[in-house]
Structures are given as structure tokens and as C-alpha cells.
Amino acid sequence: EPEVTQTPSHQVTQMGQEVILRCVPISNHLYFYWYRQILGQKVEFLVSFYNNEISEKSEIFDDQFSVERPDGSNFTLKIRSTKLEDSAMYFCASSGSGRGTDTQYFGPGTRLTVL
Amino acid sequence: AQSVTQLGSHVSVSEGALVLLRCNYSSSVPPYLFWYVQYPNQGLQLLLKYTTGATLVKGINGFEAEFKKSETSFHLTKPSAHMSDAAEYFCAVNNFGNEKLTFGTGTRLTIIP
Numbered sequence: 001e002p003e004v005t006q007t008p009s010h011q012v013t014q015m016g017q018e019v020i021l022r023c024v025p026i027s028n029h030l031y032f033y034w035y036r037q038i039l040g041q042k043v044e045f046l047v048s049f050y051n052n053e054i055s056e057k058s059e060i061f062d063d064q065f066s067v068e069r070p071d072g073s074n075f076t077l078k079i080r081s082t083k084l085e086d087s088a089m090y091f092c093a094s095s096g097s098g099r100g101t102d103t104q105y106f107g108p109g110t111r112l113t114v115l
Numbered sequence: 116a117q118s119v120t121q122l123g124s125h126v127s128v129s130e131g132a133l134v135l136l137r138c139n140y141s142s143s144v145p146p147y148l149f150w151y152v153q154y155p156n157q158g159l160q161l162l163l164k165y166t167t168g169a170t171l172v173k174g175i176n177g178f179e180a181e182f183k184k185s186e187t188s189f190h191l192t193k194p195s196a197h198m199s200d201a202a203e204y205f206c207a208v209n210n211f212g213n214e215k216l217t218f219g220t221g222t223r224l225t226i227i228p
Contacts, residue, residue, distance in 0.1 A: 003158075004158065006158075031214065033214070033215070035216075035218075041220065042218050042219065042220050042221075043159075043205060043207075043216075043218040043221075044218070045215035045216065045217070048214045048215060055214060056214055056215060058215070091158065091159065093159075098214045099211075099212075100147045100166075100209040100210050100211050100212060100213050100214070101147055101164075101166040101167075101209075103149075103161050103164065104216060105161075106151070106158040106159035106160070107158045108156065108157050108158040109158060
């Protein structure tokens with residue numbers, strides 16, 4: 001069964017460093033998402049991406065964040081200068097369409113620890 | 116704006132007992148409702164969803180949920196708990212034309228042998 005994959009599973013970085021989290025969405029999906037979950041808190045939407053453009057972003061997704069689909073298979077989230085409060089589990093998801101009825105398929109997550 | 120409230124961050128039930136995980140939502144338009152499950156070290160997996168039609172929705176692993184508009188609820192149930200049901204369960208809401216899922220805080224289900 002097709003699945004979303006994410007690498008690395010755990011990333012440790014120093015405050016102020018840049019990190020890139022990688023995701024491989026399901027191959028025939030067109031919509032891609034990043035969510036994050038700070039320990040003990042809700043899973044929160046960060047950004048959605050379609051046709052090589054951001055289609056929606058949350059207040060959390062400020063200028064420190066960027067997303068890219070560098071090739072036909074990968075979808076990345078970059079944090080330019082990490083802060084302690086960026087420590088969280090980051091989930092990538094994909095769906096076949098952007099309709100609200102469509103299922104979003106999630107990857108296993110990348111745990112980001114900022115020291 | 117839409118929101119989801121899951122009552123009980125931790126629920127423990129005995130093996131073979133009824134599982135009831137509560138979810139209430141707030142949405143200004145007809146909602147689409149989802150339950151996801153997260154097993155240790157795995158991603159979020161869809162259990163079931165309600166979009167339109169029959170309000171009682173059956174999902175995987177024997178789970179079901181009923182959409183009750185008058186109560187703004189979408190509680191998840193399973194008649195008989197199994198040890199393999201131990202996981203974290205997330206309720207989420209979406210609506211027409213809205214790409215993002217809004218999640219609740221999750222409920223960790225523990226099964227007592």
C-alpha cells in the first residue's frame with residue numbers, strides 16, 4: 001500500500017541553525033501539507049502546497065519557514081534559523097485532491113529537537 | 116473558525132469492554148469529520164470519516180462513529196476493546212473548500228488486560 005515517508009525520523013540541531021525536513025508523498029497525489037505537534041499540544045496545520053505554490057498557510061508559517069518540491073517526488077520543509085520553540089514533531093501529508101472530503105495521508109513524522 | 120474538543124486526554128478500558136472516545140466540534144458550516152489513530156512511532160492513520168449521507172460511519176478495526184448535528188458531536192466507539200487498540204486517537208474537522216484539518220488534542224487509549 002502506498003505510504004508517505006519522511007526523513008530523518010529524528011533531527012537534533014542547535015538554535016539558529018537551518019534544518020530541512022524531507023517527505024516523499026504518495027506518488028499520484030497533488031496536494032501536500034505540513035503539520036506540527038509540539039509535545040503535549042494539538043496537531044497544528046502549517047502549510048498546504050499545490051501546483052508548486054503555497055495554497056494556504058497558518059500564522060505559524062512565518063518567514064523562517066519555506067516549502068519546496070525540488071523534484072517530482074520530494075517535498076521539503078525548511079526552517080532557516082531554528083528557535084527552541086520549533087522543537088516539535090513535524091508531519092507531512094498528501095491527498096489526491098484539495099477537497100475537504102478527501103483523506104489526507106500522513107507520514108510517520110520527524111521529531112525536531114532544537115538545543 | 117472551526118475547533119475540536121476531545122474530552123479526556125487519557126482513557127483506560129479493560130480488554131473486552133466498550134471503548135468510547137468523545138469528540139465535539141465547532142464549525143460555522145457543515146463539517147467533515149475524521150478520526151485518526153497513531154500507533155507508537157507511526158504516522159496518523161485514518162480510522163473513519165464523515166462527509167455526507169449516513170450519520171453512522173464504520174471504520175477499520177471495528178470502530179464506528181456517529182455524527183450528531185444537534186449535539187455537535189462525533190464520538191468514536193468500539194464494542195469490545197482489544198489490546199492492539201492501545202494508541203493515541205485524534206478527532207479532526209474540515210469543511211467544504213477548506214484544505215486544512217483542525218485537530219483535537221488527542222486521547223491516549225490504554226487497554227487493561
